[in-house]
Amino acid sequence: DVKVTQSSRYLVKRTGEKVFLECVQDMDHENMFWYRQDPGLGLRLIYFSYDVKMKEKGDIPEGYSVSREKKERFSLILESASTNQTSMYLCASRQQGITEAFFGQGTRLTVV
Amino acid sequence: KQEVTQIPAALSVPEGENLVLNCSFTDSAIYNLQWFRQDPGKGLTSLLLIQSSQREQTSGRLNASLDKSSGRSTLYIAASQPGDSATYLCAVRPSNAGNNRKLIWGLGTSLAVNP
Numbered sequence: 001d002v003k004v005t006q007s008s009r010y011l012v013k014r015t016g017e018k019v020f021l022e023c024v025q026d027m028d029h030e031n032m033f034w035y036r037q038d039p040g041l042g043l044r045l046i047y048f049s050y051d052v053k054m055k056e057k058g059d060i061p062e063g064y065s066v067s068r069e070k071k072e073r074f075s076l077i078l079e080s081a082s083t084n085q086t087s088m089y090l091c092a093s094r095q096q097g098i099t100e101a102f103f104g105q106g107t108r109l110t111v112v
Numbered sequence: 113k114q115e116v117t118q119i120p121a122a123l124s125v126p127e128g129e130n131l132v133l134n135c136s137f138t139d140s141a142i143y144n145l146q147w148f149r150q151d152p153g154k155g156l157t158s159l160l161l162i163q164s165s166q167r168e169q170t171s172g173r174l175n176a177s178l179d180k181s182s183g184r185s186t187l188y189i190a191a192s193q194p195g196d197s198a199t200y201l202c203a204v205r206p207s208n209a210g211n212n213r214k215l216i217w218g219l220g221t222s223l224a225v226n227p
Binding site: 040042043088098101105 | 153154155158161163201213217220
């Protein structure tokens with residue numbers, strides 16, 4: 001079975017802190033994604049990566065950056081956390097081609 | 113611009129009922145459509161993936177159909193159980209150039225199956 005693992009289930013950070021959310025997949029997938037999910041807004045794509053060191057902005061990249069130094073790991077970085085970044089963050093991965101997407105268990109981030 | 117709609121937003125049924133969840137999309141140029149389940153506070157679990165050339169997919173008590181020409185998919189759940197209570201999300205992968213890496217999401221149907 002595909003396994004996508006996010007480093008934390010719950011995080012509480014202070015405004016202005018630099019925050020790292022880590023995601024690791026074990027199926028050698030080329031494509032990886034970071035979403036945030038908010039009530040009434042659904043899932044919104046922040047960034048995705050289609051290969052090592054490759055990244056592309058999603059629909060709401062402002063305030064975020066990403067890093068993909070190794071194929072299995074995709075990191076989301078909040079350079080200076082703000083309260084409006086309080087959300088559920090979801091990581092996903094997918095093999096290249098027209099294939100199924102698999103998700104991690106989610107990280108509930110609260111910025112106070 | 114592709115838009116995905118799921119109706120109803122919430123559904124409550126007694127245990128044992130067969131039920132249908134709906135997903136509609138505005139542009140038939142898609143590679144595939146995927147149904148997911150999400151339990152409260154958790155990530156998404158993939159249920160079924162239907163490629164654009166397929167009409168339906170089945171997994172256990174779940175059956176998903178796809179009618180590309182009318183822009184519709186349904187998820188049929190047979191003999192519902194309280195453990196089926198969750199939010200069900202559908203997402204389409206557009207096939208038009210320049211936009212085919214991303215999934216377009218519905219807002220989900222929140223299902224409650226009452227014992």
